[in-house]
Amino acid sequence: MKFKPTNTLALVALAALMALSAWLFLPIEEKITQGLDIKGGLSVTLTAEPLSGDELTEDTMGRIETILAERVNGFGVSEATVQRQGQSAFLVQLPGVKNAQEALELLGEPGKLEFVDMTSITDTATIELIARQLEAEYSDETTTLPKLDEGGYSAFMTGEVITDARITTDDFGNPAVSVEMNSAGAQTWGEVTSRLAPFQGQVMIALDGYAKSAPAVQTAILDGNTLISGSFTVEEARGLAATLQSGAVPANIDIDESRVVGPTLGKESLNQGLMAGLVGVALVAVFMIVYYRGLGLVSVVALFAYGVLMMGSLAILSRMNAFALTLPGIAGLILGIGVAADTSILIFERLQEEIDSGKTHRSAAKAAVRHAIATSIDADIVTLVSAVALYVLAIGPVRGFAFTLILGIVIDLIAALLFTGPVVRMLAEGAMVKAPAFWGVKGGDARG
Amino acid sequence: MLVAKTHVDFMGRKKYFFALSGALVAISILALLVKGLTFGVDFQGGTSMALTDAAGVTTEDVRGALEEAGVPDTANATIQPTDDGGYIVRTAESDTARAQEAFAAVVESLGLPEQDANVTTIGPGWGKSVTDASLIALAVSMVAIVIYISLRFEFKMSVSAVVALLHDAIIVLGVYAVSGREVTPNTIAAVLTILGYSLYDTIVVFHRIRENAAGLRKMSFMEMTNESINQVLMRWVNTGLIQVIPVLALFFFGGETLQDFAFAMAVGLLAAAYSTVGLASPLYAMLKEREPKFQALKRKYAAQAPR
Numbered sequence: 001m002k003f004k005p006t007n008t009l010a011l012v013a014l015a016a017l018m019a020l021s022a023w024l025f026l027p028i029e030e031k032i033t034q035g036l037d038i039k040g041g042l043s044v045t046l047t048a049e050p051l052s053g054d055e056l057t058e059d060t061m062g063r064i065e066t067i068l069a070e071r072v073n074g075f076g077v078s079e080a081t082v083q084r085q086g087q088s089a090f091l092v093q094l095p096g097v098k099n100a101q102e103a104l105e106l107l108g109e110p111g112k113l114e115f116v117d118m119t120s121i122t123d124t125a126t127i128e129l130i131a132r133q134l135e136a137e138y139s140d141e142t143t144t145l146p147k148l149d150e151g152g153y154s155a156f157m158t159g160e161v162i163t164d165a166r167i168t169t170d171d172f173g174n175p176a177v178s179v180e181m182n183s184a185g186a187q188t189w190g191e192v193t194s195r196l197a198p199f200q201g202q203v204m205i206a207l208d209g210y211a212k213s214a215p216a217v218q219t220a221i222l223d224g225n226t227l228i229s230g231s232f233t234v235e236e237a238r239g240l241a242a243t244l245q246s247g248a249v250p251a252n253i254d255i256d257e258s259r260v261v262g263p264t265l266g267k268e269s270l271n272q273g274l275m276a277g278l279v280g281v282a283l284v285a286v287f288m289i290v291y292y293r294g295l296g297l298v299s300v301v302a303l304f305a306y307g308v309l310m311m312g313s314l315a316i317l318s319r320m321n322a323f324a325l326t327l328p329g330i331a332g333l334i335l336g337i338g339v340a341a342d343t344s345i346l347i348f349e350r351l352q353e354e355i356d357s358g359k360t361h362r363s364a365a366k367a368a369v370r371h372a373i374a375t376s377i378d379a380d381i382v383t384l385v386s387a388v389a390l391y392v393l394a395i396g397p398v399r400g401f402a403f404t405l406i407l408g409i410v411i412d413l414i415a416a417l418l419f420t421g422p423v424v425r426m427l428a429e430g431a432m433v434k435a436p437a438f439w440g441v442k443g444g445d446a447r448g
Numbered sequence: 449m450l451v452a453k454t455h456v457d458f459m460g461r462k463k464y465f466f467a468l469s470g471a472l473v474a475i476s477i478l479a480l481l482v483k484g485l486t487f488g489v490d491f492q493g494g495t496s497m498a499l500t501d502a503a504g505v506t507t508e509d510v511r512g513a514l515e516e517a518g519v520p521d522t523a524n525a526t527i528q529p530t531d532d533g534g535y536i537v538r539t540a541e542s543d544t545a546r547a548q549e550a551f552a553a554v555v556e557s558l559g560l561p562e563q564d565a566n567v568t569t570i571g572p573g574w575g576k577s578v579t580d581a582s583l584i585a586l587a588v589s590m591v592a593i594v595i596y597i598s599l600r601f602e603f604k605m606s607v608s609a610v611v612a613l614l615h616d617a618i619i620v621l622g623v624y625a626v627s628g629r630e631v632t633p634n635t636i637a638a639v640l641t642i643l644g645y646s647l648y649d650t651i652v653v654f655h656r657i658r659e660n661a662a663g664l665r666k667m668s669f670m671e672m673t674n675e676s677i678n679q680v681l682m683r684w685v686n687t688g689l690i691q692v693i694p695v696l697a698l699f700f701f702g703g704e705t706l707q708d709f710a711f712a713m714a715v716g717l718l719a720a721a722y723s724t725v726g727l728a729s730p731l732y733a734m735l736k737e738r739e740p741k742f743q744a745l746k747r748k749y750a751a752q753a754p755r
Contacts, residue, residue, distance in 0.1 A: 037705070040564070044544070045574065047573070089577070100548050100565060100567070101545055101548040101549060101552075104544045104545045104548060105545050254571065255544045255569075255571065256570075256571040256573060256574050256577075257490075257568075257569065257570045257571055257574045258544040258547075258567075258568070258569045258570075259567075259568040259569075260548070260565045260566060260567045260568070261566055262563070262564020262565055262566045263564060264564050265498065265564065265566050268703065269703050269704075269705060269706070272701055272702050272703035272706060273698075273702060273703070273706055275701045275702075276694075276697045276698040276700070276701040276702040276706065276710075277694075277697075277698075279697040279700075279701055280693060280694030280695075280696075280697035280698065281694070283693045283694070283697060284690055284693055284694060287689065287690065287693065288690075291686065327705045327706060327709075328634060328637060328709065330706065331634075331638065331698065331702075331706055331709035331710070331713070332641070334694045334695070334697070334698050335641075335645070335691075335694065335695065335713065337690075337694040338687075338690050338691035338692075338693070338694055338695070339645075339648075339691075341687075341690040342648065342687045342690060342691070345683055345686045345687050345690065346652065346683060346687075349680070349682055349683040349686070353679070374655075375651070375652055375655045378600060378651050378655060379647070379648040379649075379651040379652055379655075380648075381596065381600075382593055382596060382597065382644070382647045382648070382651055383644050383645050383647060383648055385589060385592045385593055385596055385644070386589035386590075386592070386593060386640075386641075386643065386644025386645075386647070387641060387644055387645075388589075389585050389586075389588045389589035389592055390582075390585045390586075390589060390637075390640055390641060390644070392585075393581060393584050393585035393588060394578075394581045394582050394584075394585040394637070394640070398578075398581075398582055398585070398633070398636065398637035398640060398641070401637045401638065401641050401709075402637075402641055405641055405645070
């Protein structure tokens, strides 16, 4: 067997990619994010419906997203996510949530933004909780603190009065938040700030019972146009602006769909999926070896390489938070076994055909790999076109399915170009000529 | 390899294939019109909950417990026993929080051991939004496929491929109507993806037809098409088998949700494999034979080729 530089290079590249993949995805249960239907937890789809006469603007959707994200943080679940889906829907995922009932009630409520005069709070427990909540707000950790007790404070103003809130800079160029309010708000705000300004009393801003900020009033503000500044980072200022914007959301949020999956059921589904995958791979391997003999072995190794690269890609995507393995995803992966074996079949069949037509093994192998991969690319692109359309446009389970299929097609091509092709060409240089029966190829020119 | 060169006259039997396809499509459409599809909870809105460890509990006990928990329309709730001594209960409850309460109440009143909640609640609009989005995706992907095949190959090929694709889709839906299997968003996902994937072997055959058409002489286009199919026959059989094997494994070992995918995929793959040879290829050859260049070849060679 003579090693040609390009063939050797391809195999070395593949080995490096596989090693990288293995390093990325092991241990597999930590490196590949599991979806809710496997890990167990609560998944909710909510849709926003504009209040009568209003349009559902991008701005409104952004505000709702902020509210949902704030609430989800409040559940104290790690890895909770809020995702925009389509024009008006959000997918909220809470892995491992125990009290689904409470979570569902909270998610469906309209957002409640409150302004509270801190000097009016007398309950010491409430004051202490506010301090802890504010501290937690400026650390990045998810809070597990309880909500403020509604009896412990009373708001002088709620979020409806806010007409705009945006990030800006103060006179010294530091990040700040500018707020505008309607006339009713401006009036109340004027009264409160006039009272608090002389001793720089604090106003607490709370969203859904969680203190978000407690700026001290510097001057009486009579026109409502307020600048909140302080030792903000840009991130913090942006967060506060988003909180304030969420105050007046002109839309109702309805729960469209909710799924609670217990951890045992999810685990069971995963095991069944893995079982099905193993049986599928084993049967495909047996078929390939029985039918294609030695070349079948090559395709089994190709299948292994495909699997390793697939897992590696899923691990990278998991790390980027762009992927979670769901049951539809598993179905897509299992279908991918077929995709991967198909390309090998195209190469092997073409090889036999080229040999039958009287070519030497070497030139037959070259032609077979070239033609088969060209055919495979055309077929793959057509499949890709439809899978991409499904992934981009569809909602719900279609996407997970389409995604793994897309990935499967791409990785299959890489495996064919870097492994099956080069190996077939290398075998044709010698091994195939010496033992055609073992490699499952008949005839050909023995001068090879 | 094991099978010797074949010479099956597929194109000579195209009338039978067309008749078979026509019959299958007609039966499917009839079944869809008469019997219709059975839509899962995702399309009607409602709640599906799983009860486990319910040995000794009867369906009537479950119905009674549902009634007690204040679930609406319990008379029409479906209560299915599972293989492992539990129940799958489907009710009309479409409020998510109330469904959770009902689950807890039912578990308590039946005296079942404490268990993980597996409760799915779907608002009435969900199934429709999934289906609408999927149909848009399907339409866009078909247009994209037509454009790609037209550019890379030719328009007549894309027409044949898309006709075969629609044929497959109708048959899969027909199988669902006839068997009464529940249609879920998963089913729709599987069918749509399979339709795209099913073009794979159609393209493999078309690739070969195009290759052979380049130097076409002394043979009608139809014969050449038949020749091409025979040339790639083992490829067609083997890729088909290799695609179906893992899907069947999924069907037998995959558990409820995955079985749902596997069934739709298996039917789709089989229909697709058949329609490549039985529909897409002869249709394409017929379209081509209307071109003057190939008409001449047909007149000259078609008659003298008895196989």
